[in-house]
Amino acid sequence: MAESLHWRSGVIERIARTTPSVTNLWVRAAVAPHIAGQHMDVRLTAPDGYQAQRSYSTASAPGAPLIELAVEALEDGEVSSYLCEIAQVGDTVELRGPIGGHFIWPPDESGHASGAVLLVGGGSGVVPLVSIVRSRAARNGAVRAASPMLLLYSARSWEELIYRDELIAFEANDPTFMLRFMTTRGEKHRDVDFDQRLNEMLLRTALAHWGQTAQLVYVCGSNAFVETITSTLVHQSIPAERIRAERYGGTS
Numbered sequence: 001m002a003e004s005l006h007w008r009s010g011v012i013e014r015i016a017r018t019t020p021s022v023t024n025l026w027v028r029a030a031v032a033p034h035i036a037g038q039h040m041d042v043r044l045t046a047p048d049g050y051q052a053q054r055s056y057s058t059a060s061a062p063g064a065p066l067i068e069l070a071v072e073a074l075e076d077g078e079v080s081s082y083l084c085e086i087a088q089v090g091d092t093v094e095l096r097g098p099i100g101g102h103f104i105w106p107p108d109e110s111g112h113a114s115g116a117v118l119l120v121g122g123g124s125g126v127v128p129l130v131s132i133v134r135s136r137a138a139r140n141g142a143v144r145a146a147s148p149m150l151l152l153y154s155a156r157s158w159e160e161l162i163y164r165d166e167l168i169a170f171e172a173n174d175p176t177f178m179l180r181f182m183t184t185r186g187e188k189h190r191d192v193d194f195d196q197r198l199n200e201m202l203l204r205t206a207l208a209h210w211g212q213t214a215q216l217v218y219v220c221g222s223n224a225f226v227e228t229i230t231s232t233l234v235h236q237s238i239p240a241e242r243i244r245a246e247r248y249g250g251t252s
């Protein structure tokens with residue numbers, strides 16, 4: 001897989017607060033093209049030379065001219081607070097990547113159908129899944145029909161759902177893409193969604209509505225979210241070798 005370990009300068013060309021806690025940044029940098037699901041390392045350097053680096057998934061569809069990141073501001077978070085509160089258009093950051101050879105879609109070099117795909121994201125863990133959904137949407141109808149996709153996306157509230165309207169539009173325009181939101185605080189806004197955490201019964205209900213057998217599952221979010229979801233999936237008889245997981249860290 002294309003993977004560059006050299007740091008390169010990138011210029012922030014656009015910044016937008018997209019939910020109460022998430023800021024999207026669009027960066028122009030001469031890096032290799034990415035595959036949906038990969039991430040970049042971002043390095044910041046203070047005037048006194050102090051450096052901090054963190055990983056951020058690429059939200060953009062492959063081939064997009066700018067690298068799109070969606071960063072959730074964590075309380076006392078060193079790098080996320082900087083990117084969300086202080087960074088300005090025109091600032092330079094260093095980037096390394098794209099990185100990652102396992103958490104990618106399509107799952108192999110052929111670039112073709114992968115069978116039914118289940119995506120499960122918690123909080124900002126939806127970001128690489130959005131890149132996957134965007135990448136799939138750019139493919140022809142035959143590829144999409146051969147890779148039906150269900151995205152289960154859990155966030156605190158309706159307002160905290162990143163890419164909410166874009167995902168709803170994808171679902172409206174593509175009968176092979178199904179979307180279910182789970183909001184853990186606050187009400188649901190669509191009848192089909194769930195106003196509770198993803199648990200075994202909810203997963204069973206969503207999979208029954210979908211009517212497909214997942215050949216591949218991508219799970220992304222905080223460590224605790226990924227652990228809970230993967231063990232729930234295995235309880236539901238989804239073989240562990242079909243599950244690909246990306247852990248963002250933290251405990252919540």
Ligand SMILES: Cc1cc2nc3c(=O)[nH]c(=O)nc-3n(C[C@H](O)[C@H](O)[C@H](O)COP(=O)(O)OP(=O)(O)OC[C@H]3O[C@@H](n4cnc5c(N)ncnc54)[C@H](O)[C@@H]3O)c2cc1C
Binds near residue numbers: 058080
């Ligand atoms: C492959 C990969 C891709 C990632 N992609 C994204 C992304 O697209 N968007 C995004 O917002 N983040 C993403 N992350 C998480 C990101 O790398 C940072 O860990 C996060 O922004 C916190 O960094 P910080 O410097 O702000 O917090 P720190 O100063 O490192 O930590 C502050 C506090 O937050 C806790 N914490 C750290 N990480 C998390 C977490 N993920 N969840 C909950 N609590 C946490 C720490 O334990 C600490 O208490 C990704 C992580 C990985 C490994």
